[in-house]
Amino acid sequence: MPLSTPANRPCNGKHFDNPLTVPQRSAVPQPPAQRKARRLVPRLLSWYGKHARDLPWRRTRDPYAIWISEIMLQQTQVATVIPYWERWMRALPTVNHLARAKPERVLKLWEGLGYYSRARNLQAAAHQILKNHQGQFPNTPEAIRALPGIGRYTAGAISSIAFNLPEPIVDGNVIRILTRLFGRREDPKAKVLQNELWSLAETLVRSTEDCAALNQALMELGATVCHPRSPNCTDCPVKRSCTARKDNATHLIPTAPPRARTEARSIEVYWITRGNRILLQKRPKGFHNAGFWELPNNETGPGIPQPPQSEPLTTVRHTITKYRIQLMAYAVDKSRALKGRWCRRDELESLPITAAHRKLLRQLPALNEAAKTTA
Known part of the structure; x- marks a missing residue:
């Protein structure tokens, strides 16, 4: 009280x-x-x-x-x-x-x-x-x-x-x-x-x-x-x-603002592993959620020279404000790894990770199995 x-x-x-x-x-x-x-x-x-x-x-x-x-x-x-x-x-x-x-x-x-x-x-x-x-x-x-x-x-x-x-x-x-x-x-x-x-x-x-x-x-x-x-x-x-x-007008007051249009975004995400470690990168300044960790991708980085031609390992959908985001995870050979931080699985819970990428990381066993079949 x-x-x-x-x-x-x-x-x-x-x-x-x-x-x-x-x-x-x-x-x-x-x-x-x-x-x-x-x-x-x-x-x-x-x-x-x-x-x-x-x-x-x-x-x-x-x-x-x-x-x-x-x-x-x-x-x-x-x-x-x-x-x-x-x-x-x-x-x-x-x-x-x-x-x-x-x-x-x-x-x-x-x-x-x-x-x-x-x-x-x-x-x-x-x-x-x-x-x-x-x-x-x-x-x-x-x-x-x-x-x-x-x-x-x-x-x-x-x-x-x-x-x-x-x-x-x-x-x-x-x-x-x-x-x-x-x-x-x-x-x-x-x-x-x-x-x-x-x-x-x-x-x-x-x-x-x-x-x-x-x-x-x-x-x-x-x-x-x-x-x-x-x-x-x-x-x-x-x-x-x-x-x-x-006046029986509670449903009319206050006047509702017009709905903002949603915008669809598709982002390639790169699943790069080295033993039991996964490569993560920190979102740079100037981007939404700057300072958070996530899997390498072509939104905040340059991507990879030759994008994967195979089907994605998995797809995750996530909504942030007006954006409808689709993350498509691809297995990438570690020899083409980008700069970042190699993290053990037990480290992931202690790091600040964006919600969409956290959804991907929760699928770790399935992603690893899918990656083996594409290797």
């Missing part, structure tokens, strides 16, 4: 004088919208107190732990994040541990979560905290937002949850809640609507002394009740104030 708000962390007061938290006058919604927003706060807090999930990062006010959870939760489901977060906190429990870790170890801990720039930004931010803040996580929104990989939402989440500061949050969940509550059918990415949503979120968080609980209530409501499809309006604590529900 959520922790109570520390008495020495007031949510209202002098922090309101911070110019970064005051919306531009043109962005402030009309007073009726603000009054409606304020009336929602007691219901949201009461509901959250009864229905909040017991998540491990909610049992602490450590800004480092909260920061790691917020970055992991970007584009990733809670159920997936929990074991990753727990494993990360055991391995790298403080900013100092993260800053001093080998980059390869950081990537290995992140392997499987995707969007690996998040992991690299975490370590870059840890270095900055060590350099500029003596290893102490900064406690002001401005300093938090200055860290690599942290935008306005993440800075607001950390500031409010760890330090109980009145900083608003607007992410996909909050956009969905607010556009439905206020019946807004415009493009959620439109600047005018974005400004209004941030102003409404600010009104909400400034209307309580428990900023941490209020912002987490919005997160929780969007994650467990106000779903993108088939929202569970019956259990919503603010259903009587919801314009989209009254």
Whole structure:
């Protein structure tokens, strides 16, 4: 359950004088919208107190732990994040541990979560905290937002949850809640609507002394009740104030963006062995998933002078964001081996390896047998 708000962390007061938290006058919604927003706060807090999930990062006010959870939760489901977060906190429990870790170890801990720039930004931010803040996580929104990989939402989440500061949050969940509550059918990415949503979120968080609980209530409501499809309006604590529900328009709000076109890619992968060792190469800088290990291929390297003419040993399909990737594995004689690292099988689990190539490596026995038949 959520922790109570520390008495020495007031949510209202002098922090309101911070110019970064005051919306531009043109962005402030009309007073009726603000009054409606304020009336929602007691219901949201009461509901959250009864229905909040017991998540491990909610049992602490450590800004480092909260920061790691917020970055992991970007584009990733809670159920997936929990074991990753727990494993990360055991391995790298403080900013100092993260800053001093080998980059390869950081990537290995992140392997499987995707969007690996998040992991690299975490370590870059840890270095900055060590350099500029003596290893102490900064406690002001401005300093938090200055860290690599942290935008306005993440800075607001950390500031409010760890330090109980009145900083608003607007992410996909909050956009969905607010556009439905206020019946807004415009493009959620439109600047005018974005400004209004941030102003409404600010009104909400400034209307309580428990900023941490209020912002987490919005997160929780969007994650467990106000779903993108088939929202569970019956259990919503603010259903009587919801314009989209009254208009039977929850399926229309928020306006969905057009689907991005998928792009197909076929990549040759080279299965090169020497005894019980397999040749791997590290993805170079400038490529997606840079720093990860994988089998030699013609995507990140020049390929081989004479591509294999036989059928592939196996084919693996994998999807990353808008890309539909097909990996075709070919057995290649070691005399044509490219530069790389010769790895034993028992080393593979300790290395950060891209998900698609991990799928291939899980087929090791079958691949070895297939390679023998083509030799």
